[in-house]
Amino acid sequence: MTFMRRYEELRAIKQELAARDWFPGTSGNLAIRTSGVPVEFLVTASGKDKRQTTPDDFVHVDATGQLIGEQSGRPSAETLLHVEVFNRTDAGCSLHVHTIANNVISELYGDQGSITFSGQEIIKALGHWEEDATVTVPIIPNHADIPTLAAAFAPHVTADSGAVLIRNHGITVWAPTAFEAKKHLEAFEFLFNYTLTLQSCRQSIH
Numbered sequence: 579m580t581f582m583r584r585y586e587e588l589r590a591i592k593q594e595l596a597a598r599d600w601f602p603g604t605s606g607n608l609a610i611r612t613s614g615v616p617v618e619f620l621v622t623a624s625g626k627d628k629r630q631t632t633p634d635d636f637v638h639v640d641a642t643g644q645l646i647g648e649q650s651g652r653p654s655a656e657t658l659l660h661v662e663v664f665n666r667t668d669a670g671c672s673l674h675v676h677t678i679a680n681n682v683i684s685e686l687y688g689d690q691g692s693i694t695f696s697g698q699e700i701i702k703a704l705g706h707w708e709e710d711a712t713v714t715v716p717i718i719p720n721h722a723d724i725p726t727l728a729a730a731f732a733p734h735v736t737a738d739s740g741a742v743l744i745r746n747h748g749i750t751v752w753a754p755t756a757f758e759a760k761k762h763l764e765a766f767e768f769l770f771n772y773t774l775t776l777q778s779c780r781q782s783i784h
């Protein structure tokens with residue numbers, strides 16, 4: 579029952595993010611926990627057009643990202659990042675998308691290794707309700723070797739909610755529930771778009 583509920587949640591998120599055009603060129607991958615002990619999760623199959631809905635959109639994997647039992651399909655090439663999230667935290671959902679805004683922000687702020695946001699109402703969507711709340715997103719290099727990328731990603735996975743930008747690649751966001759993970763992803767993309775729009779408006783004024 580829980581498995582089917584989680585499957586349906588992930589299918590619905592995939593459809594919503596596809597409607598936003600957040601899966602260009604088959605990019606992106608999504609994962610949802612189906613078991614805590616042992617760690618098991620559903621993850622998108624690799625290389626598929628995530629805008630399409632098919633019976634083979636997700637595979638079920640274990641704590642190391644290996645297929646559980648007899649299944650056709652290949653887990654996302656970036657499953658190891660979701661492995662880090664589900665093994666290191668109690669997060670229930672982990673979402674990875676490539677957008678122009680998250681790529682441009684990651685390049686603009688990549689040398690400083692992070693970007694910090696403050697003074698924005700939408701930070702409340704990330705669970706920070708204080709007046710002077712700040713949110714920092716780390717930016718890691720885009721290692722082509724996925725175990726190396728996962729090793730660079732892992733030290734930033736320290737809480738049940740979080741986000742990491744991968745330079746000129748995309749963002750991975752995780753949270754306790756699928757609803758929260760999607761909400762956080764939307765809030766981060768809002769902050770990225772706001773920052774880029776503000777910078778170009780200021781440039782055109784001066």
Ligand SMILES: CSCCC(=O)C(=O)COP(=O)(O)O
Nearest residue numbers: 604605606607624625654655
């Ligand atoms: C086509 S973009 C390169 C791979 C990638 O970064 C990605 O997010 C999609 O890979 P997957 O194996 O999950 O389809």
Ligand SMILES: [Zn+2]
Nearest residue numbers: 605606656748
């Ligand atoms: Zn990717």
